Amino acid sequence: MNGKKILITVVCMLVLVLPGTFVFAQQPYDLGAVESDLTAISKGLSNIFGPNLGAMTFLGDPVGYSTIKHIEVGLAGGASFVPTENIALGTSLQYDFGDLKYLPVPAFGVHAKFKIRRFEIGGKLAGIPKIEDKDAGVHLNNMIIGGKLRYELWDKRVLMLLRTGASFGGFLEYINGNVTMLGRDAIPVFVDVPGPGSTQVANLITETGFETNWKGFTVGGEGQMNFQILFVNLFGGARFSKTFGKATTDLSGSTTLELTDPIYTTYVDTFTNQQLVISTEAKPEGFDTTLFGGVEVKILMLAVTLQGGYNFKNSNYLLEGGARLQF
Numbered sequence: 315m316n317g318k319k320i321l322i323t324v325v326c327m328l329v330l331v332l333p334g335t336f337v338f339a340q341q342p343y344d345l346g347a348v349e350s351d352l353t354a355i356s357k358g359l360s361n362i363f364g365p366n367l368g369a370m371t372f373l374g375d376p377v378g379y380s381t382i383k384h385i386e387v388g389l390a391g392g393a394s395f396v397p398t399e400n401i402a403l404g405t406s407l408q409y410d411f412g413d414l415k416y417l418p419v420p421a422f423g424v425h426a427k428f429k430i431r432r433f434e435i436g437g438k439l440a441g442i443p444k445i446e447d448k449d450a451g452v453h454l455n456n457m458i459i460g461g462k463l464r465y466e467l468w469d470k471r472v473l474m475l476l477r478t479g480a481s482f483g484g485f486l487e488y489i490n491g492n493v494t495m496l497g498r499d500a501i502p503v504f505v506d507v508p509g510p511g512s513t514q515v516a517n518l519i520t521e522t523g524f525e526t527n528w529k530g531f532t533v534g535g536e537g538q539m540n541f542q543i544l545f546v547n548l549f550g551g552a553r554f555s556k557t558f559g560k561a562t563t564d565l566s567g568s569t570t571l572e573l574t575d576p577i578y579t580t581y582v583d584t585f586t587n588q589q590l591v592i593s594t595e596a597k598p599e600g601f602d603t604t605l606f607g608g609v610e611v612k613i614l615m616l617a618v619t620l621q622g623g624y625n626f627k628n629s630n631y632l633l634e635g636g637a638r639l640q641f
Contacts, residue, residue: 356592361405362401362561364528366396366400366630367530367561368627371557372553372604373423374425374439374441374458376636377551378540378619378638379479380481380539381469382429386427386639388425388638389637390424390425390619390636391422391423391635391636392621392635393420394632395418396416397630400629419456421441422441423441434462434464436463437461438462439457441491455491455492457489459489460486462484466481478542485532485533485535486533487533489559491529492526503515503517515578516573516574519570521568523565523566527562530598531559533555533556537551538552542612545613547610548608550606553606555601557598562594565591566590600627604624606624616638616639616640617639621634621635
């Protein structure tokens with residue numbers, strides 16, 4: 315058995331990490347082709363997170379009113395939708411995601427704000443709590459910490475039923491997370507031997523794994539307006555930001571051959587254990603410009619918000635909802 319071709323099994327297992335089916339151009343495989351395709355998959359995993367860190371840090375704090383009255387605390391949850399076509403940028407991957415055009419990266423969190431004169435100071439803690447399945451070899455976590463300072467330009471009643479407001483401010487957000495998957499599989503190896511014909515002579519053991527880590531800081535400015543009619547509030551705005559950070563993916567694969575009986579040694583080619591370790595990274599580039607808007611319904615001290623947005627740099631759509639108590 316050709317040890318170089320055995321690494322195809324590593325590729326096949328890792329393909330399952332990403333949605334859809336990847337098609338590789340080089341066949342038959344040799345070790346160089348396998349390494350090239352594994353590198354492309356590793357880069358694809360890094361591309362999910364690295365260039366999109368600025369959109370991911372947006373989550374956790376639906377904006378709503380231009381400024382809160384005094385104090386507010388709330389919950390929020392949503393997702394940044396990464397275009398699947400972006401995953402293959404800079405790689406040799408050809409892909410078919412079918413009807414899946416966007417890959418959601420979710421986050422959930424809590425936020426709080428308070429007002430001093432015309433300044434609003436707020437903070438948020440969001441992301442995905444640690445998820446771990448030791449049996450499946452999966453580990454996932456994501457954390458977003460953010461702070462924001464906004465200044466109220468105006469907040470006044472225009473007509474009897476209409477109240478408007480506007481504000482601008484700055485923010486600093488930090489994101490840190492990783493996803494890890496480990497896998498082990500045994501594939502029977504059959505060879506034609508004298509007598510019984512084709513028989514299982516060995517087990518091909520494949521061990522594969524990847525770990526993608528992301529970390530970054532986003533700093534920027536934000537401006538927004540809101541229009542309140544009775545208990546319904548419409549709001550919209552824009553933010554301009556720069557993200558510093560990166561996502562790295564370390565991918566490894568190894569194969570070993572275990573004979574079912576030593577007598578079959580002569581029936582398999584000389585096999586050397588194969589091991590491959592690949593590392594790639596992807597970084598955010600340029601500046602993020604994000605437009606956002608939504609609707610909020612306020613009943614007494616409770617405000618329920620639904621917000622959508624669009625990040626022009628990487629074509630990320632954003633969708634988020636939340637509820638808060640405002641005093």
